[in-house]
Amino acid sequence: MLIQKPADLDPSEITPPELYARRREFLKTAAVLGAAALLPPSMVQAATDDLKPTPYKDVTSYNNFYEFGSGKTDPAESAGSLKIKPWTVAVEGHCEKPGQYVLEDFLASHTAEERLYRLRCVEGWSMVIPWLGIPLAKILPRFQPTASAKYVEFTTLLDPEQMPGQRTRLLPWPYIEGLRMDEAMHPLTLLATGLYGKELLNQNGAPLRLVVPWKYGFKSIKSIVKIRFTEQPPATTWNLEAPSEYGFYANVNPDVDHPRWSQKKERRIGEFFRRDTLPFNGYAEQVAGLYAGMDLRKNF
């Protein structure tokens, strides 16, 4: 068994949705007592902010996945029939071990770990999601990227038969995203296979999606079928579509407005009041160093 299914997980390792609220109470207490050092890293992070998970129902029914339409409820309504078994991931470009890997081999025998991360959409809404995933940094080295591998490009499945949005010109298909190598290898970058202790539903990007918590949601590409090591920055979908609105880096930055709206505030799904958006979506301490010396207004 390569990627653990919920049934294979030790029940003590996962937290049912209804327990999150209580865990949160515990974390508050733990933080007060200075006991955070005893907690798993993902939970320590939770102790620094009131990371209350967005209800499962919202996480799985309010989605962006343009392959199934541009409406927020389209993916939940029509992604169900996407066939995710079998699934193959092609590894290409500047590496010693390219090839076609069936999903289980691609993930090798890594166990998915649970991480509570914020996801911030460029549209101004956000969610807090208990992801199950494997750090990309544990997977990429197996393909032995060469010295020319400066970036990693990710591609979503192209199949207009199964993805009705791809029968329209909503976006240039297939959906493509990319990261600089150091961003891809950062310990916060996750390849998610599940959320809330269960396998991903199709609307959330099954069977394999990226989660880059300090970047706007569009970087977190869904239903990945190809990973390519490149020397030049990959041409990414939203950057191709509207270069003045969506840059390659797409780091969450309250000080750089989208040309058509402000990025200073966000609405956490399920909450009434808007809250201040944090630099790097709250992960500045961990990731700001990746961009030392860069002009983040130019490299937005």
Ligand SMILES: Nc1nc2c(c(=O)[nH]1)N[C@H]1C(S)=C(S)[C@@H](COP(=O)(O)O)O[C@H]1N2
């Ligand atoms: N292939 C693909 N990946 C995608 C998208 C998409 O349209 N197609 N939308 C992105 C956007 S804009 C966001 S905000 C997140 C949303 O993920 P979620 O709906 O599962 O919360 O997925 C991202 N990944």
Ligand SMILES: [Mo]
């Ligand atoms: Mo988004």
